[in-house]
Amino acid sequence: MNPSCRLLLIEDDAREARAIERACCPDPTKVAFEIASNGADAEEAIREHDYDLFICDLALPANARHGDPAIEEGKRLFALIRERSPGTPAYILSGHGDLHMMREFFKLGASADLYGTKTEEALVQFFPKNDLPACVEAVQAHVAKTEVVDGFRLEGDDLGLSLSDQRALKIYGRIQGAERGITRAFDSGLSGSKTLALHLRGPGDTDAGKAVAKLGDLVRVAREADSYEQIAPRLPWGLAAHLLTVVRAGAGSRGALIYEYAHEYTGTLAGLLAAGEDAAAAHVALRLREGLRPWFDGAPEQLVGLDQLRRRFVSDSGLHEAGIEIPVERDIDVRVVKTMAHGDLHGFNVLIKDGTDPTLIDYGEVGEANAALDPVTLELSALFHPHMAGAFGDWPEPTQAAGWADLDTYLDGCPVPEFVCACREWATAASAEDEELLATAYSYAMRQMKYPDTNKELALAIANGAHGKLARD
Amino acid sequence: MNDGLVGALARIRSESESTRLEAARELRENASSLSAEAQVEVGAAFAKEDVPWVRGVLAEILALGVGELEEPTAIAAPRWDEEIEGADPEVARQAVNVSTNRVLHEVAAVVGRARVAAAEDFADFRGSETERQLQFLSDVCDGLRVLASATGNPQVEEFDLRAELIALADRVSGNLEIPVPIRVEGPGPVFMVRSDRTLLDLTIRNLLANAAEATESLGTPEERAVTLTWGISGDSIQISIIDRGPGPPPFLATRSRVGVSTKIGHPGYGLATASEAMRSLGGEVFIRRNDRGGATALIRWPEEPSA
Numbered sequence: 001m002n003p004s005c006r007l008l009l010i011e012d013d014a015r016e017a018r019a020i021e022r023a024c025c026p027d028p029t030k031v032a033f034e035i036a037s038n039g040a041d042a043e044e045a046i047r048e049h050d051y052d053l054f055i056c057d058l059a060l061p062a063n064a065r066h067g068d069p070a071i072e073e074g075k076r077l078f079a080l081i082r083e084r085s086p087g088t089p090a091y092i093l094s095g096h097g098d099l100h101m102m103r104e105f106f107k108l109g110a111s112a113d114l115y116g117t118k119t120e121e122a123l124v125q126f127f128p129k130n131d132l133p134a135c136v137e138a139v140q141a142h143v144a145k146t147e148v149v150d151g152f153r154l155e156g157d158d159l160g161l162s163l164s165d166q167r168a169l170k171i172y173g174r175i176q177g178a179e180r181g182i183t184r185a186f187d188s189g190l191s192g193s194k195t196l197a198l199h200l201r202g203p204g205d206t207d208a209g210k211a212v213a214k215l216g217d218l219v220r221v222a223r224e225a226d227s228y229e230q231i232a233p234r235l236p237w238g239l240a241a242h243l244l245t246v247v248r249a250g251a252g253s254r255g256a257l258i259y260e261y262a263h264e265y266t267g268t269l270a271g272l273l274a275a276g277e278d279a280a281a282a283h284v285a286l287r288l289r290e291g292l293r294p295w296f297d298g299a300p301e302q303l304v305g306l307d308q309l310r311r312r313f314v315s316d317s318g319l320h321e322a323g324i325e326i327p328v329e330r331d332i333d334v335r336v337v338k339t340m341a342h343g344d345l346h347g348f349n350v351l352i353k354d355g356t357d358p359t360l361i362d363y364g365e366v367g368e369a370n371a372a373l374d375p376v377t378l379e380l381s382a383l384f385h386p387h388m389a390g391a392f393g394d395w396p397e398p399t400q401a402a403g404w405a406d407l408d409t410y411l412d413g414c415p416v417p418e419f420v421c422a423c424r425e426w427a428t429a430a431s432a433e434d435e436e437l438l439a440t441a442y443s444y445a446m447r448q449m450k451y452p453d454t455n456k457e458l459a460l461a462i463a464n465g466a467h468g469k470l471a472r473d
Numbered sequence: 474m475n476d477g478l479v480g481a482l483a484r485i486r487s488e489s490e491s492t493r494l495e496a497a498r499e500l501r502e503n504a505s506s507l508s509a510e511a512q513v514e515v516g517a518a519f520a521k522e523d524v525p526w527v528r529g530v531l532a533e534i535l536a537l538g539v540g541e542l543e544e545p546t547a548i549a550a551p552r553w554d555e556e557i558e559g560a561d562p563e564v565a566r567q568a569v570n571v572s573t574n575r576v577l578h579e580v581a582a583v584v585g586r587a588r589v590a591a592a593e594d595f596a597d598f599r600g601s602e603t604e605r606q607l608q609f610l611s612d613v614c615d616g617l618r619v620l621a622s623a624t625g626n627p628q629v630e631e632f633d634l635r636a637e638l639i640a641l642a643d644r645v646s647g648n649l650e651i652p653v654p655i656r657v658e659g660p661g662p663v664f665m666v667r668s669d670r671t672l673l674d675l676t677i678r679n680l681l682a683n684a685a686e687a688t689e690s691l692g693t694p695e696e697r698a699v700t701l702t703w704g705i706s707g708d709s710i711q712i713s714i715i716d717r718g719p720g721p722p723p724f725l726a727t728r729s730r731v732g733v734s735t736k737i738g739h740p741g742y743g744l745a746t747a748s749e750a751m752r753s754l755g756g757e758v759f760i761r762r763n764d765r766g767g768a769t770a771l772i773r774w775p776e777e778p779s780a
Contacts, residue, residue, distance in 0.1 A: 016582055023589045059578070095581040096574065099622035100671045130614035132585030133592065 004150045004163065005143045006032045006049070006252070010042040010056040010077060011093075012069055016129075020055065020093070023132070024139040031143055038063050039073040046080055050164050050252035051088060053142055054081050055135070058094040058101075071096060082108060082124075087218055087249030089114065089121070091138060095129040102126045112249030115145045116152075116174025123249065149250070153180035159196060164252035165215045171250050172258055173200050178208040186212075186268050186351065195348065195361065197265060198258075210261035212241060212351065214361060221255035222248060224364035228257075231366045234340060239291035241351065241359045259361055263353035270347030273382050273416055274391045282418035283356040285378060289426040291358070292342070296371050299339035301432045306332040306470065309370065309439050313447035322449040324460075327467050334439045334470075335432040337371035345374045346381035347388070371430035372440040379423035380444050380462070382416070386453045392416070401458050402465035404441055405434075435470060442466035478503055482511055485518040490527065493518075497530040504534050505706070517764040519700070519715065532658040532702035535713050535769070566753065570624035573617050581614045616746075619675055623750035627669040634673075634710070635664040638701055641674060645681045653685040654694050659703040666710055668774065672750040676758065677701075679743035680714045680770040687718030687768065709756075709773040717767040721760045747772075 007025070011017040017035050025031040034049075036042035040063035042056075058074030061067050074094070081090050092105055111120040127135035152170035154161075161169075161183075173181045178200035186195045194215045202208035216224075225246040232242070247256040272281045307329035319326055342349070343365025351359045382388055383396075395413045403409045407424060411417045431437045441462055448459035477499070484496035500507065500515065507515070512535065519531040588607045592598045635657075642655040681699065688697040700715040748758045756774025763769055 013582065016586065019586045019589065023593075095578045098574075098625055099619065099675060100625065100628050100669075103671050128585075128614060128618060129581040130584040130588075130611045132582075133588050135585075136589060 005030060005053065005146045006051045006163075007034070007053045007055065007139070007143075008042070008045055008049075008051045009033065009035045010037075010054070010060065010074070011035065012037045012057065012060050016057075020132070020136075023136045024055075025143070030147065037061075038066075039077060040064070042077050043080060046077070046084055050162070050254070051085065052146055052250075052252060053139065054085075054088065054090040055093055055139065056081065056090060058092060058096055071101075078105070085218070085253050086110075086222070087112060087114075087123070087255060088252055089123050089125070089142060091135060092124070092126045093129060093132070093135050094126070113171070113175065114142075114250035115149050116171040116250070117145075118175060149174065152178075154183060155180060156183040156199075157185045157196075159183055159185050159194065161194070161215070162254070164254035165194065165256075168215055168247045168251035168254055168256035169198060169213055171247050172198070172211070172213065172245070172256060173208075175245070176200050176202075176208050178202050186265065186271075186348075195268075195351075197261065211244060212259040212261050212265070212361065214257040214259065215254060216257070218248065218251075218253050218255040220364060221246065221257055224257055224362060227366055228363045231340075231363060234295075235360075235363075236291045236294055239288070239358065239360055240363075241361050243363075257361075263357070263359070265351040265353050265359070266355070267352050268348050269350035269352060269358065270382075270385065270388060272352065273347055273419065274388065276415050278416040278418045280356050281416055282422040284350065284352065284358045285375075285419055285422035285426065287356065287358050288345070288350065288360075288378070289375070289422075291360075292374065295340040296337065296430050299337045299371060301335055302338045303333050303335050304370075305330060306334055306439050306442070309334060309336070310443040310446055312369065313443040314450050318450045319446065324446070324449045327464075328471070332439075332470050334435045336436045336439070337430060337432045338368060339371045339430075340366070341369035341371070341373045342366055343369060343373065343377075345377045346385050347378070348385065370436060370440060371432070372427045372436050373444075375423045375427035375430060376437070376440040376444055379420055379427070380441065382419070383458060384448050384451075384454050386451075389453075389455070396458070398457050398461040401461035404462045404465050405438060405469055438466040438470050442470065475506075478506065478511065482514050485515070485531070490524050493522070493524070494527050494530065497527055497534065501530055501534050507534070514764065516715070516769060523695075528656075528700075529658045532700055532713075532715075533660065533704055535702055535715065562752070566624045566749070569749070570621055573621040573624065577614060577617045577621060584610045584614055620746050620749065622671060623675060623746050624753060627672055627753050629667055629669055631665060631667045632670055633663050634666045634668075634703055635659065635661045637670060637673070638677070638703065638712070641677055642681070642701055645678060645685065649685055649689075651689040651697075652694060653688055654698040655681065655685075656698055656700045657702075658700060664703065666776065668710070669754055672754055676747040676750045676772055677712065677714070679747040680758070680772070683743065684714050684716040684718065684768070684770065688716050691717065705776065706773070708775055710776050711771060711773040714770040715763065715767065716769075717763075720762045720766065721768045 009017055009020055011020065014037070021033050021035070025033050034045060036045050038061045056074060056078055058071045059069035060073040060077070061069050062073050078090065078092065081088070105124055105126050108124060111122050113119060114121045125138060149167060149170050152173050154166055154169060169181055169183070180201050182199040182201065184197040186197065196213055197210065198213045199210050200208035225243065228243045241259040241262070244258045244260055246258065269281060269284050272284065310329060316326060342360060344362055349360060349362040351361060353359060383392070392415050395415060396410060400410050400412065407421070411420060414420055427437050445459040445463035445466070448454040449456060481496040481499040484492050485500065487493050487496070515531055515534050519528060519535060522528045522531055584607070588611065591603055591607060595601065595603065598604055639657050642657050646653065646655050681701070684699045688699060691697045696717055701712070703710070703712045744758070751758050751772055751774055754774040756772060759771040761769050761771065
């Protein structure tokens with residue numbers, strides 16, 4: 001059996017490290033134990049790998065060449081751990097431990113349900129080195145409880161879930177009192193997140209509920225949860241899946257947003273587009289337009305600079321890093337409709353039920369924006385989302401993309417023309433003027449430059465074409 | 474002291490509750506004019522007062538009026554550097570801090586490993602003399618850690634002293650084997666100060682523990698009760714911890730060299746550390762005998778202006 005508890009010990013004294021490893025993990029089959037003996041090695045491990053527990057000394061050398069231990073190095077690593085893995089327990093084991101310092105650590109440490117037991121556990125603990133037995137006891141308890149979490153069975157589609165992703169689902173399942181969970185795939189999202197259906201079964205194989213689980217990087221999960229809290233009252237009735245709970249701890253650097261499963265979802269809008277179900281996809285776009293109408297109706301207009309609009313999508317430095325020369329923007333002003341927007345309305349964030357009935361998930365980017373943002377994103381993400389690459393064959397050619405504004409030319413050979421038309425009509429109707437539409441397409445296309453796996457030639461063609469029209473007008 | 478105050482001092486022993494309350498309020502108004510003898514009288518009245526609102530006013534007087542307490546009424550708590558004759562106090566404080574941290578760094582890890590190894594090596598380790606001695610070594614490390622903190626540089630912040638003391642009293646009460654009620658009485662509902670919470674915490678924790686230990690042999694919870702009060706006197710913030718035990722510990726009167734006479738586990742060790750902590754804040758710790766029995770531990774430190 002592979003060890004399921006992944007532990008990183010940051011300790012520069014080899015003798016101490018050996019003693020801790022032997023005491024904490026008498027059974028090496030249960031724990032994957034790694035040791036970093038200096039700041040640089042520890043930082044690399046924290047950034048590159050996922051762990052279920054950190055044990056961190058404070059006085060550490062910065063790297064293998066600089067042997068003088070400094071408490072500042074331990075504090076820096078601790079801050080990095082809290083930033084990258086805020087839901088993972090971190091134990092400070094130090095020979096120093098001024099009480100002021102201990103108070104600071106306790107202030108930073110929150111508590112969380114790490115094992116799905118509905119009990120809050122401290123995320124940060126401080127152990128003086130003379131109290132190593134207490135630290136050993138805490139580590140052994142954590143390993144044992146993690147093993148219990150891993151005993152929760154997950155069945156169903158092989159989704160290639162990482163150990164941390166599986167654990168996030170298991171923690172939620174245990175909170176619900178379930179004994180096993182059955183997973184069913186939807187699709188993968190843009191930011192490395194995964195969305196799936198989870199059917200929980202309780203004792204005696206009773207139904208313990210269904211949910212839509214969106215797995216993702218913990219920092220992004222927290223941002224989306226916070227955003228949801230702010231915008232929940234303004235979400236369009238009947239269009240939005242409501243957030244039930246958030247798994248924020250116990251699953252390494254990953255977390256889960258658990259949305260209500262009110263209907264039998266059959267897939268995503270992205271799936272419809274990839275399957276060439278144009279009419280159905282167009283109908284979904286129409287339903288989204290209707291559903292989001294309360295956000296747009298009566299919204300005020302505002303004059304903004306093109307540079308201002310584009311920077312919402314990608315910063316100047318982002319474009320410089322990608323080696324893109326920014327065209328002249330500052331003399332171009334655009335009148336836009338200022339409204340609420342989903343902000344990340346790609347096809348994988350639209351679940352489908354009853355054939356063409358959409359439900360929105362992922363509210364991490366919801367906020368004020370210009371009205372054309374959502375329909376333009378919906379249309380163009382079908383071209384640029386990494387998981388949609390190649391879905392439409394060679395369409396559109398870069399020359400067609402350059403004429404994005406001219407639908408007759410642009411739609412030639414398009415496998416989903418009805419969908420594109422539905423999005424474009426929505427964007428045109430929502431915009432203050434045609435320039436808003438062009439400026440939004442320009443900005444969205446420029447944003448693609450910062451992603452490593454997008455079709456840059458196509459994106460530049462759209463951006464340059466739109467910019468050319470804006471500059472001429 | 475004027476005749477009015479002399480009369481008020483007499484009336485706080487009245488059998489009439491309203492007379493005592495009125496007298497206590499009058500004394501509170503003039504707390505800064507009270508002599509040391511008058512404060513002893515107030516302390517005695519406080520010790521036998523059972524009416525909470527009268528006790529509250531008397532407690533405020535005690536917290537407000539300790540500025541005039543000097544030896545022999547009050548005894549300064551022992552300090553760690555008393556045996557370094559002629560040393561500059563600041564240099565001595567730093568020397569204690571650096572050497573304590575260094576010793577701790579060298580010893581703590583070895584003690585921790587020894588405890589773990591002994592538990593693995595000896596089947597009957599639990600409850601053994603080896604375990605007790607290793608635990609004692611570990612306690613020494615904990616004591617050194619507190620001392621290192623007490624002699625470190627203060628980290629000043631603004632906070633509500635009243636809320637801090639209430640929380641601290643709860644924590645100390647929760648850790649006592651024999652229940653000792655800790656009454657927290659003083660001005661509020663908010664009492665903002667600028668100070669070092671950690672140093673205050675360890676000072677008051679030590680003094681409260683000493684007070685609770687002094688009273689734990691007394692019969693009823695009422696007799697065992699310890700009162701924690703606070704207030705401002707002149708430019709200082711003062712906290713009093715008042716108990717009804719046997720009075721100041723004998724070692725205070727007989728001590729000569731703290732480093733020799735004070736051992737870990739002995740109340741004087743904590744008192745010396747508390748004293749160091751307050752000295753880091755520019756403050757002091759005094760212990761005095763109450764007229765009607767028991768001891769009052771007084772700590773005071775200069776008030777820092779708000780940021």
